[in-house]
Amino acid sequence: MTFSQYQEPIIHTFIPTSQDKMDLIERLSKQFSSSSVGFQKGEGELACCQIDHPRAKACIYLNGAHLTNWQPQDEQPVLWMSDNSAFETGKPIRGGIPICWPWFGPHPAREDLPQHGFARLMTWNLRSVIETEEITHLILGFNSKECDPRWTKDEFDVRYALSVGKELRVELSVTNTGNQPMQDIGCALHTYFSISSINSIQIRGLEGVSFLDKLTGKTSSENSPLSISQETDRVYYPVTETVEMIDEGFQRKISVAGQGSKSTVVWNPWVEKSKRMADFPDAGFQTMVCIETANALEDTRTISPSETHTVSQTITVS
C-alpha cells in the first residue's frame, strides 16, 4: 500500500490536559503502543515515540513533532543529529527534521518572535498511530487555541503525518479554521542529512534554478551540480524537480521530493558559524547538510478560511 492509497481511519485521539493524572508515557503507551511502536522518556526526559518496524527504525519527540532518527532496516541513519542539541520543552532540537512554521527565518515584521516560527517549540499532541506491514503511520497536531496568543491571531489546525517505512514521507497540513485569510505563511521541513563528508557529496536537481544567497543578498544560478566548500545558505526558487544528493563516501543517493512547495533551502554553516552555535559541534558541518522543502520568500502562501495547505517531503535512499 502506498501513502496516497492510504485512507486514514479515526481510531485514536489524545489531547493531554492539565487534569491528566496518569503519567504521559503510560497514557501514550496504553493508547498507542503496538508491536512496532513504544513510548519512553528520551533525552532531557522528553516524551518520544520509538518505532522499530521490520522496514525501518525511527524516533519522534512530541516536542516540535521532531523526528530525530529514521533508518531503513538495511541502512545506516539517514538523518544527522547534533550531539550538543538541547532537549528542553520550548526549545528547538538541532538535527533530524525540525518543522519551521508559520514563518521561515526571522519573522518578517517582529523581532520579538522566534526564528523559524513556533511549531518547533510546541509540544504536539499525538492523534493517531497505525501500523501496516509496510509502514508505521503517525499523526500529530496542535491548534491555535494551544498557542501563545502573542505569536499569532490566526485560527488554525496543524496536522503532521509521518509515514515511516523503507521510504519516509512527512506531510504538514494547515487548515484555516477562522474567518480571516492566513497571510504570508511560510514553512520549511528543515531536514538535516547525515553524510560521509561534506567534500564527498553533490546535490543535483537545482541546476539552472535561481537562488537567493542569504549570505550576500545576491540572486544568481549555477549550471553544474552543487558541491559545498564554504558556508552555504541558499533559497532556490522555483524548484520543480526532485533534489538528489549523491554521497560517494556512503555510496548512496538520497532523493528529496517536495510537494506543495516551490522553494528549497540548502544550508551548511561551515567553520565559523558552527563555532557560534552552542547546540552545534564545531566539526558538525563536515558530516551534515540541510535540504529543506520550503515555502520561503516569494513562495509564502495565503490560506483562505476553511482551506487546507499541505507541504510534504518524501525521502528515498538508494
Ligand code: BG6
Ligand atoms: C536555515 C536558514 O534554514 O536554517 C539559515 O536558511 C539558518 O539562515 C539555519 O541559520 C538554522 O537556523 P536555526 O534557527 O535552527 O539556527
